[in-house]
Amino acid sequence: METKTYDLRALLALLLVSRLFVSFAFLGERFQNLKTGDNAAAWFFFAGFLFLSLLPVLFYFKKNEKTSILTAAQNNPRWGRWVGLFYGFYFLLTALGTLLRFDLFCDTVMLPSLPTLLFSALLLAAACYGARCGLSTLLRAGEAAAALLLPVIVAVAVLLLGQAESKNITPLFYDGLAAPLSLGQYSAGLTAELAALPVLSDRLRGKKTAPLLCWAGGLSALVLVMVLLTAAVLGQYGNGQPFPLYTVTVLAQAGPFRRADALQSGVWTLAVLVKLGFFLYLAALSFGKALSLPAEKSRRLPLLLAPLLLTAVWLLTREEQTALAFFDRPVFALCFLLGVVALPVLVPLLPKIKERGRVHG
């Protein structure tokens, strides 16, 4: 049966929304001592690392445009299954990180009076529904979320311009290059969305290079604007905040209406719903491929994974420091290096290397 294909631009709209949430709910505990100028400069490094990370993905598209990396890896019976399991684990980890981030966000700023685990459970249930509906549903929902989110970001940015002060931005690289470089690297390592591209390679149509470059450029520009505004409005005070981008939206007001942060956070709730549903779908797809499950059973996997995620969130949020420390673990960076940089290069090349070895041997 021919696999249904989707326009890459639709997927990129969803990936944009997904990655923007990471910036919105960014937990900058480790970098809270960074000067505001260096904070903003770090995002130039982020852009650089992002563009570099695109190269392995583009290489994969050049070699295996019509084949998913999961299918291509299955050509090797020894380690092919492990590729699927790894990607499943990576996407599940990303989903866990998203849910945990949202739970902390709810607990800290959104609804401190309500049991946030209940809210997270409801979000997870809705995300499971989205994952079960399939990729076409998630892509359409992603486009709708992007259409809602981008004007909100622009509106908030415009409303905050009047409160921005350039003196709040310290000179660039005030304390050297190391800290901004580290932050840029750390942030790029949170872009698990790039791993979705080789996995969904067989379902994408249209040009690849130009849209991906535009996506990376647009994402970097948007995040840079958000970070610059945060720095210009909040100054060093923003560094001590658990969610600085959220804190700055609290100050946005239009006429007599103020504290529109609830409205904005609601739109971000929509974004996190789409993101969580997407990564649950990807995890189910990867595990299903690795375990050779029929399509109908793969679609039910999110229902099995959801209780695991919720339990993990409950365990991690019993102590706030445990939850915050979770995001500092190197596992995210390792998974990024393997899933976005290494495997998209190795999977197409290894069979050829083996073939060459056999010929020469």
Place this chain on the structure above:
Amino acid sequence: MELYQNIENNETKTMLSACLTDNLAALGERFGDSFDYKLRRLRFGESEGALVCLDGMCSNPEIFQSVTLPLTGGEFSAEAPRAFYERVRDRLSASVQQSEVFTIQDAAAAVIAGNLLFFLDGVARALVFGVQGYPKHAVSDPQSDMQDQGSHDGFTDSFKDNATLLRRRIGSDELCMKSLTVGATSKTRVIVCYLRHRAAPDAVADVLRRLGQIQLDFVSGSGCLSPFLETKKRRLFPTVGTTERPDVFSAKLAEGKIGILVDGTPHALIVPFLFLENFHTLDDYLKRPYYALFLRVMKLIAFTAAVFLPGCYTAVLLFHPEMLPDSVLGHIVSSQQQTPFPVLTECLVIHLIYEVVREAGLRMPKSVGHTVSIVGGLIIGDAAVNAHLISAPMLIIVALTAISSAVVSDIQDPVSVLRLVFILIGGLFGLFGVFLGAGTMLLNLCAQTPARVPYTLPFAPARLPALLRDGLLRRDWKFMQYRQYDPSLGKEERHGDKNL
């Protein structure tokens, strides 16, 4: 009598006999108990014949002019029954609608359909004359789907009249109307309409297949058929459109959609039906484009208000009062403090009462319908506020919600239920819960694919040409006359004068 096996639908039928008595006995077994079964025997020289019909289903003047007068007024030579039958069939009868039946079952179906049957002894078949004259509504203004500039014709209960109204509007031989029978007992006639080179052939085949597989016993209206034409099980909004207007119906056919006329109901069905079409009316196309844009945006805002306003109001009051300006907040809080009920309970109860009043207004006889307005407005509204049972701001919210619902009356049903759900969500989880619910609703909308077309087209997947052509914006007719939008290609095709 011989049996006849129809291999296509696995049906066994009984062939008509050459003996008149046997045929009349077979029909008498089926209809003999009914007072409206009429049988008239005739003699044509040595031959004997009979006319059979259901009284009330046929037009007596038509029977007299087209059948009885020619049959009884002619000369009868001593010809063989078969030759006489053929003379009646080919030359004597003045009826335009004429056919033959060869089985008892087909003869019974023809009688039930309001035809007059002619049997002749010695001939194993019967002539069917289309002389229907059953009572039906005249063509009048449609009861729903009110338009400012559209025609005043609405569909009727008769599928033939509806087909005629359609033919008047589509003067092209591309119009195809395929007839089906649905319902084991009701045997309701269903007409599937489409334009030959516009509708997708596989979509037409899919609709015909779905209708053919329906196993219902009785079809009481077009609503009985809608679920069989919808593709997903869990859907909040209808993916099959309905209309009472032939002008709207024909416009949808011209867009490449498939229409279904159902005998016995003026509500025709349209497949596929997209979410955005709930906010389109015929007036959008008959008025200026800027006004069409204004109408559509207003309807979208009305829909949003109808579904989310009460829930958001409850959520803001309970969880996010800081969002409101101080002056507004002061008034609302002072009103709310005088009422005995919590905000959530008050909101739920008043909206439930509104639904009861609305339903009562719908079912009540017209002569006493105004009583509902008096009871609803004066007693429930005014008196309840004066007694401080509900707050005035809450009443304003209900009124705004009610008016907004009336603007999008086509989707009144899901809007009413969703409104109550969002009131609960807003009261329990605040604005974030409302957005989460809205996100789930968005996922449900995005999951629907009526006739394999995304329900949320053209905004998801985003199709900018379609959005600008006839989505929210409606381009001028001068622009659209030389451009045909092809949804399957996702782009416009130009033809004709490219300078326009």
